[in-house]
Amino acid sequence: MKRKIGEVKNEKAIIVRELIKNFESIERGKGLTGKIKSLYNPKKKKVEALRGISFSIDKGELVGFIGPNGAGKTTTLKVLSGLLYPTSGFTQVLGYNPWERKNSYLKKIATVMGQKNQLWWDLPAIDTLELNQAIYELPQNTYKENLNELTELLEVKDLLNTQVRKLSLGQRMKFELIAALIHRPQVLFLDEPTIGLDVVAQQKVRDFIQDYNKKFNATIMLTSHNMDDLIDLAKRVIVIDKGEIIFDGKLSDLVSGFAKEKTIKLYFSKDIDVKSLENIGKVKKFSFPQATITVPRESVAFAAAELLQNFPIADLTIEEENIESIIRRVFRGEKK
Amino acid sequence: MNKYLQVGKISLRQEIAYPINFIMWRVRNVIQILLVYFLWDAAFSSPGRILFGYDRDKILTYIFGIMLVRAFVLSSKSMDVAGEISRGELSNSLVKPINYFKYWLSRDLASKVLNLLFATIEIVVLYFVLKPPVFLQGNLLLIFLFMSSIIFAILLFTILLFIVSSVTFWAPEAGWGAHFLLTVVIVEFLSGVLFPLDVFPLAVQKIINLTPFPYLVFFPLQVYLGKLTSPELVKGFVVDALWLIVFMYFLNKIWKKGLKAYEGYGR
Numbered sequence: 001m002k003r004k005i006g007e008v009k010n011e012k013a014i015i016v017r018e019l020i021k022n023f024e025s026i027e028r029g030k031g032l033t034g035k036i037k038s039l040y041n042p043k044k045k046k047v048e049a050l051r052g053i054s055f056s057i058d059k060g061e062l063v064g065f066i067g068p069n070g071a072g073k074t075t076t077l078k079v080l081s082g083l084l085y086p087t088s089g090f091t092q093v094l095g096y097n098p099w100e101r102k103n104s105y106l107k108k109i110a111t112v113m114g115q116k117n118q119l120w121w122d123l124p125a126i127d128t129l130e131l132n133q134a135i136y137e138l139p140q141n142t143y144k145e146n147l148n149e150l151t152e153l154l155e156v157k158d159l160l161n162t163q164v165r166k167l168s169l170g171q172r173m174k175f176e177l178i179a180a181l182i183h184r185p186q187v188l189f190l191d192e193p194t195i196g197l198d199v200v201a202q203q204k205v206r207d208f209i210q211d212y213n214k215k216f217n218a219t220i221m222l223t224s225h226n227m228d229d230l231i232d233l234a235k236r237v238i239v240i241d242k243g244e245i246i247f248d249g250k251l252s253d254l255v256s257g258f259a260k261e262k263t264i265k266l267y268f269s270k271d272i273d274v275k276s277l278e279n280i281g282k283v284k285k286f287s288f289p290q291a292t293i294t295v296p297r298e299s300v301a302f303a304a305a306e307l308l309q310n311f312p313i314a315d316l317t318i319e320e321e322n323i324e325s326i327i328r329r330v331f332r333g334e335k336k
Numbered sequence: 337m338n339k340y341l342q343v344g345k346i347s348l349r350q351e352i353a354y355p356i357n358f359i360m361w362r363v364r365n366v367i368q369i370l371l372v373y374f375l376w377d378a379a380f381s382s383p384g385r386i387l388f389g390y391d392r393d394k395i396l397t398y399i400f401g402i403m404l405v406r407a408f409v410l411s412s413k414s415m416d417v418a419g420e421i422s423r424g425e426l427s428n429s430l431v432k433p434i435n436y437f438k439y440w441l442s443r444d445l446a447s448k449v450l451n452l453l454f455a456t457i458e459i460v461v462l463y464f465v466l467k468p469p470v471f472l473q474g475n476l477l478l479i480f481l482f483m484s485s486i487i488f489a490i491l492l493f494t495i496l497l498f499i500v501s502s503v504t505f506w507a508p509e510a511g512w513g514a515h516f517l518l519t520v521v522i523v524e525f526l527s528g529v530l531f532p533l534d535v536f537p538l539a540v541q542k543i544i545n546l547t548p549f550p551y552l553v554f555f556p557l558q559v560y561l562g563k564l565t566s567p568e569l570v571k572g573f574v575v576d577a578l579w580l581i582v583f584m585y586f587l588n589k590i591w592k593k594g595l596k597a598y599e600g601y602g603r
């Protein structure tokens with residue numbers, strides 16, 4: 001059989017079909033009597049964390065996974081890394097069923113949860129790394145090579161022998177990343193990798209994730225509340241809310257699809273009457289000589305012409321609505 | 337290097353990461369031995385006194401034996417498993433190509449090796465200072481059987497702890513209660529830690545000997561003291577091994593079920 005050229009390029013790393021995950025929890029009553037009651041008459045509560053989501057991710061793709069708290073992002077990542085048993089549906093990563101947690105599968109993936117640490121608190125980071133070398137059965141030279149590369153990229157080489165508890169949060173997060181990537185995984189599940197870091201450290205970690213993705217053609221799924229993470233890193237985003245996918249596509253499409261308005265920033269040369277501005281668009285901010293108004297996308301040219309004709313304008317710029325506010329609107333459930 | 341050897345190595349480093357804590361722990365051990373020794377020595381000070389069929393020498397040997405075997409068998413690192421499950425830290429191990437049971441067993445053995453090393457030094461010193469009238473076993477076969485029964489006991493207790501810890505998969509807050517029930521109520525009572533089990537009537541002893549608990553402390557000690565006849569030895573080891581197999585099977589089942597219910601709490 002002849003193979004089409006396109007097939008190799010579009011090799012799927014992750015396939016998820018109709019994935020459902022329900023959690024069952026027992027509601028505990030209030031106070032002592034309620035607690036005792038729940039012992040012999042437990043009220044079970046079903047929580048539908050994922051309601052049949054489907055998506056697939058190509059090899060080498062870097063996808064941002066966004067949604068409000070409790071939307072199901074972490075649950076999805078946990079199912080894919082084999083931690084949670086799916087209620088129903090099909091999941092496949094690199095041809096493996098994650099739930100089986102075969103050693104050969106676990107050697108190819110890495111899961112980093114921003115709030116879970118694997119470093120041994122009382123020992124220097126190098127001890128945890130050596131332990132991982134043994135666990136992942138890395139030959140000495142591969143290990144040394146990876147270690148060198150990672151510590152140089154993240155600039156923490158001279159901290160290898162410092163007790164972990166004495167490291168700053170940012171340094172610790174970097175070592176968490178190194179510990180998770182020392183076996184050079186092909187698929188990465190990153191849950192809030194920049195949580196709690198300062199702006200400089202965030203940027204370092206972001207650059208690093210991007211480098212790693214490019215250099216090793218690694219497939220990366222990343223969740224974050226930090227919009228900068230997504231804008232910088234992910235071309236494609238999957239928006240999830242209440243266990244359902246509400247958008248899957250290019251970040252730029254999300255923006256143009258949801259951005260109904262454009263922002264016009266104005267600088268006036270003379271004082272004007274604010275009221276007359278309101279005839280043209282919504283006034284968001286006014287403090288002479290600056291004003292910010294928003295107008296519908298389709299009438300932006302008309303509004304600009306109107307402004308230039310009837311007002312003493314010194315300068316005028318037209319901007320897209322910023323991504324953060326769009327995503328906020330998406331989460332609030334606004335439709336296109 | 338083998339992964340479980342490396343787990344043992346890092347566990348050792350962890351144990352001695354704080355030398356002062358470590359030294360204080362050893363000092364506590366020595367003081368404990370001294371206290372127990374003087375207590376029982378005083379209780380049996382009048383010559384010829386016999387309690388539960390034990391005279392001074394026998395009870396002292398039993399008490400020392402209990403302390404050693406207990407410290408070695410019933411102090412298990414795997415106590416933390418329930419906590420790891422309820423805090424969701426189990427996730428860290430699950431995403432790695434490592435067997436969780438063997439991981440804890442390696443950590444436990446490392447800590448036991450360290451414990452044994454220091455305990456031996458302390459006991460040799462104390463022995464020459466106090467010169468207690470204790471019984472030293474000279475029969476090499478019995479010493480070998482004693483060590484085998486200790487290894488059985490360690491495995492049995494670790495598996496029991498894992499089974500009990502599995503409760504946390506379904507009831508995260510119940511871990512402590514379940515442990516208390518196992519380690520304090522059942523084990524302390526039925527393993528011979530509180531008193532020698534041969535103070536019970538023979539019929540009761542027979543029943544207790546069919547449960548797994550005497551094989552944790554009492555049985556190894558009886559083997560060491562040479563108190564068992566050959567048929568009793570064989571029977572003991574057979575029951576011991578049967579329990580091990582049953583529990584291993586059961587743990588395997590319950591653990592698989594537990595993982596399906598696992599929610600990786602904490603986030």
